[in-house]
Amino acid sequence: xxxxxxxxxxxxxxxxxxxxxxxxxxxxxxxxxxxxxxxxxxxxxxxxxxxxxxxxxxxxxxxxxxxxxxxxxxxxxxxxxxxxxxxxxxxxxxxxxxxxxxxxxxxxxxxxxxxxxxxxxxxxxxxxxxxxxxxxxxxxxxxxxxxxxxxxxxxxxxxxxxxxxxxxxxxxxxxxxxxxxxxxxxxxxxxxxxxxxxxxxxxxxxxxxxxxxxxxxxxxxxxxxxxxxxxxxxxxxxxxxxxxxxxxxxxxxxxxxxxxxxxxxxxxxxxxxxxxxxxxxx
Amino acid sequence: xxxxxxxxxxxxxxxxxxxxxxxxxxxxxxxxxxxxxxxxxxxxxxxxxxxxxxxxxxxxxxxxxxxxxxxxxxxxxxxxxxxxxxxxxxxxxxxxxxxxxxxxxxxxxxxxxxxxxxxxxxxxxxxxxxxxxxxxxxxxxxxxxxxxxxxxxxxxxxxxxxxxxxxxxxxxxxxxxxxxxxxxxxxxxxxxxxxxxxxxxxxxxxxxxxxxxxxxxxxxxxxxxxxxxxxxxxxxxxxxxxxxxxxxxxxxxxxxxxxxxxxxxxxxxxxxxxxxxxxxxxxxxxxxxxxxxxxxxxxxxxxxxxxxxxxxxxxxxxxxxxxxxxxxxxxxxxx
Ligand SMILES: Cc1ncc(C[n+]2csc(CCOP(=O)(O)OP(=O)(O)O)c2C)c(N)n1
Numbered sequence: 168x169x170x171x172x173x174x175x176x177x178x179x180x181x182x183x184x185x186x187x188x189x190x191x192x193x194x195x196x197x198x199x200x201x202x203x204x205x206x207x208x209x210x211x212x213x214x215x216x217x218x219x220x221x222x223x224x225x226x227x228x229x230x231x232x233x234x235x236x237x238x239x240x241x242x243x244x245x246x247x248x249x250x251x252x253x254x255x256x257x258x259x260x261x262x263x264x265x266x267x268x269x270x271x272x273x274x275x276x277x278x279x280x281x282x283x284x285x286x287x288x289x290x291x292x293x294x295x296x297x298x299x300x301x302x303x304x305x306x307x308x309x310x311x312x313x314x315x316x317x318x319x320x321x322x323x324x325x326x327x328x329x330x331x332x333x334x335x336x337x338x339x340x341x342x343x344x345x346x347x348x349x350x351x352x353x354x355x356x357x358x359x360x361x362x363x364x365x366x367x368x369x370x371x372x373x374x375x376x377x378x379x380x381x382x383x384x385x386x387x388x389x390x391x392x393x394x395x396x397x398x399x400x401x402x403x404x405x406x407x408x409x410x411x412x413x414x415x416x417x418x419x420x421x422x423x424x425x426x427x428x429x430x431x432x433x434x435x436x437x438x439x440x441x442x443x444x445x446x447x448x449x
Numbered sequence: 450x451x452x453x454x455x456x457x458x459x460x461x462x463x464x465x466x467x468x469x470x471x472x473x474x475x476x477x478x479x480x481x482x483x484x485x486x487x488x489x490x491x492x493x494x495x496x497x498x499x500x501x502x503x504x505x506x507x508x509x510x511x512x513x514x515x516x517x518x519x520x521x522x523x524x525x526x527x528x529x530x531x532x533x534x535x536x537x538x539x540x541x542x543x544x545x546x547x548x549x550x551x552x553x554x555x556x557x558x559x560x561x562x563x564x565x566x567x568x569x570x571x572x573x574x575x576x577x578x579x580x581x582x583x584x585x586x587x588x589x590x591x592x593x594x595x596x597x598x599x600x601x602x603x604x605x606x607x608x609x610x611x612x613x614x615x616x617x618x619x620x621x622x623x624x625x626x627x628x629x630x631x632x633x634x635x636x637x638x639x640x641x642x643x644x645x646x647x648x649x650x651x652x653x654x655x656x657x658x659x660x661x662x663x664x665x666x667x668x669x670x671x672x673x674x675x676x677x678x679x680x681x682x683x684x685x686x687x688x689x690x691x692x693x694x695x696x697x698x699x700x701x702x703x704x705x706x707x708x709x710x711x712x713x714x715x716x717x718x719x720x721x722x723x724x725x726x727x728x729x730x731x732x733x734x735x736x737x738x739x740x741x742x743x744x745x746x747x748x749x750x751x752x753x754x755x756x757x758x759x760x761x762x763x764x765x766x767x768x769x770x771x772x773x774x775x776x777x778x779x780x781x782x783x784x
Contacts, residue, residue: 239577265745265746266746266754267750272573273575275575286577288577323514352494
């Protein structure tokens with residue numbers, strides 16, 4: 168069922184709170200992967216606030232849908248989502264990156280409730296997700312596996328090894344996302360290597376490919392629902408996104424892959440986020 | 450060091466190991482026309498990008514593809530180039546271990562690897578980015594030379610020496626700034642020859658990398674307590690300087706190794722192998738990260754947590770001095 172106007176409004180509000188929380192954590196942590204955390208936010212919000220079967224009070228419930236954040240450096244943004252969903256006390260995020268904290272830059276599945284796999288080394292997540300999806304099928308269980316990758320991450324050969332075997336096993340219980348913000352650390356993806364045309368690449372590997380605006384909840388919701396209905400093959404949703412989304416001085420700036428904020432910059436970032444949501448509603 | 454292979458860096462005592470590495474490599478580019486620099490989307494983080502800015506035609510950024518990074522380096526070496534490759538230690542030594550071993554070491558290719566963010570120097574990033582296994586892995590590859598420079602100055606020396614040293618070389622450096630232990634680059638750096646930073650007769654600290662500075666600080670404090678502490682900078686883990694270890698066994702009879710690495714398989718194990726083979730027992734302890742995935746935190750906190758900072762070394766020396774060791778002047782009966 169397509170998202171209602173009411174649902175979209177709630178999602179915008181949540182996305183706004185989470186983006187502010189991302190700014191806040193980056194400030195208190197003394198730095199973080201803020202660019203990619205802001206670009207992935209709407210994908211995670213759509214999944215966590217509408218589509219995933221989860222229970223934050225029972226994070227390991229057996230039939231939960233699984234989330235693998237394969238772009239593990241988005242852990243800061245993911246932690247903001249998990250905190251907002253109530254997996255743990257949000258106040259704990261004040262300790263993000265701090266000595267002895269359960270929260271390092273890349274989330275640890277043994278320490279963070281809601282984190283199903285420890286990631287951070289790029290190119291590992293899709294294989295883990297394929298394993299989970301094969302496992303669910305063999306157990307005849309109906310939960311789904313979601314995997315969010317970076318576009319730069321798709322340089323890794325292991326992504327494509329997993330893609331091949333995922334198609335072979337006809338994993339229609341697996342939906343992958345590519346956060347296609349067109350930037351990695353050293354610059355624009357197409358200045359360094361050749362990831363275009365990503366749609367054709369995944370199609371050639373036997374996947375259903377959907378391509379949407381990764382900041383448009385209607386489009387994201389439509390694609391996620393379509394993926395659930397597709398039979399006998401895995402789906403990848405390639406999401407056109409903006410690295411640093413909502414913070415004007417970070418948007419499309421590869422130098423904001425990782426950075427720190429002083430209190431001035433933090434306040435400016437808050438203002439940018441407010442202005443953005445005043446316009447789109449939320 | 451070969452003629453013309455020299456380097457100089459302004460304010461070297463204020464730069465990180467990686468910053469000095471980037472500058473030195475760029476200088477070497479002028480006299481080594483076949484030098485080609487490579488990375489996998491970590492040009493800025495590892496500082497190899499400095500070379501790329503100056504020599505864009507001799508710089509290859511692979512995107513985020515470490516396995517192919519080392520495979521392509523092997524191919525370039527076979528085509529007559531001298532590849533210098535940089536990425537984080539965890540990716541060089543673990544993810545691409547087989548490419549390094551089989552494509553590069555097995556064929557004894559002239560590829561130099563300068564790996565950054567080693568040990569727990571990127572402590573806040575968590576276990577996926579820690580690397581406390583690389584010395585163990587790299588020293589087990591035949592043909593590989595393994596160097597762990599103590600500071601930025603030694604990093605410069607090591608990079609220059611590696612260029613002149615045939616075959617694969619792995620140089621391991623950290624992430625942030627650590628106070629230098631050397632005041633000059635002219636102390637005769639030589640691959641395979643350890644440096645005695647400070648002489649002493651009661652106990653020997655054998656160490657490498659950032660731990661050399663910690664050991665020196667500990668030795669100064671222990672000196673005020675009346676202990677004579679020898680500090681050896683074992684910058685080359687392979688080939689290891691056997692003579693200096695055996696001399697320390699004979700002369701001090703108490704040895705502690707200190708490294709930013711798992712206490713299994715690294716410097717401590719390499720030193721222990723030499724001691725055991727010498728046939729002479731001595732009181733021996735290994736400091737480092739115990740066999741565990743390290744906790745999250747700032748590097749200096751973690752060095753303290755795992756007790757291999759100056760305080761931890763002082764404590765360990767105190768304990769080791771209490772250990773009884775056999776009085777024995779006659780060495781000939783036991784070798
Ligand atoms: C295997 C591996 N290589 C390198 C890195 C270092 N690294 C962290 S993030 C990043 C760039 C990621 O770019 P992308 O996947 O496009 O993510 P996004 O732009 O969404 O942040 C790199 C190279 C890593 N974490 N893992």
